[in-house]
Amino acid sequence: MLQKVFECKRCGACCAGESTVSLSPQDIQNIASFLKISKKEFLEKYTVLKDKSRIEMKTQNGYCIFFDLSNKACKIHPIKPFKCKEWPFPSAIFQDKENFEIIKNSCEGLKHFSWEEIKFFKNIAKIKNNSKLKLK
Numbered sequence: 001m002l003q004k005v006f007e008c009k010r011c012g013a014c015c016a017g018e019s020t021v022s023l024s025p026q027d028i029q030n031i032a033s034f035l036k037i038s039k040k041e042f043l044e045k046y047t048v049l050k051d052k053s054r055i056e057m058k059t060q061n062g063y064c065i066f067f068d069l070s071n072k073a074c075k076i077h078p079i080k081p082f083k084c085k086e087w088p089f090p091s092a093i094f095q096d097k098e099n100f101e102i103i104k105n106s107c108e109g110l111k112h113f114s115w116e117e118i119k120f121f122k123n124i125a126k127i128k129n130n131s132k133l134k135l136k
């Protein structure tokens with residue numbers, strides 16, 4: 001049995017950049033509750049409106065405003081946005097090799113995975129729940 005486990009290398013690449021994660025209404029509700037502030041306050045303090053409709057986290061020093069640079073960790077990890085939770089395994093990674101290569105090139109933890117290994121991975125739910133990739 002071949003088994004590989006995905007390990008985040010804490011490179012911070014997925015939290016870096018001038019454009020950050022888009023937030024769903026549920027994300028906004030969850031994070032505001034976690035921070036014990038109103039949705040209005042959360043939106044004003046921590047987010048920015050892009051393209052007139054997309055709400056994104058603000059950035060600070062080239063990273064998402066919730067990225068803890070010294071510990072290389074997310075300050076709101078327990079309730080981080082859906083897109084952050086699924087990374088680096090969004091559904092697109094399983095669709096074709098080109099998508100896989102793009103995502104692989106932006107994530108240190110995926111460097112030792114091949115497209116063949118990703119292709120044979122069946123249990124997506126397990127990845128989302130455990131952040132572990134197991135191949136049999």
Ligand code: SF4
Nearest residue numbers: 015064066067074084
């Ligand atoms: S919310 Fe957390 S995991 Fe998501 S981009 Fe910001 S710091 Fe990174």
Ligand code: SF4
Nearest residue numbers: 008009012014107109
């Ligand atoms: S890009 Fe990959 S290895 Fe780097 S912090 Fe994000 S999930 Fe972890």
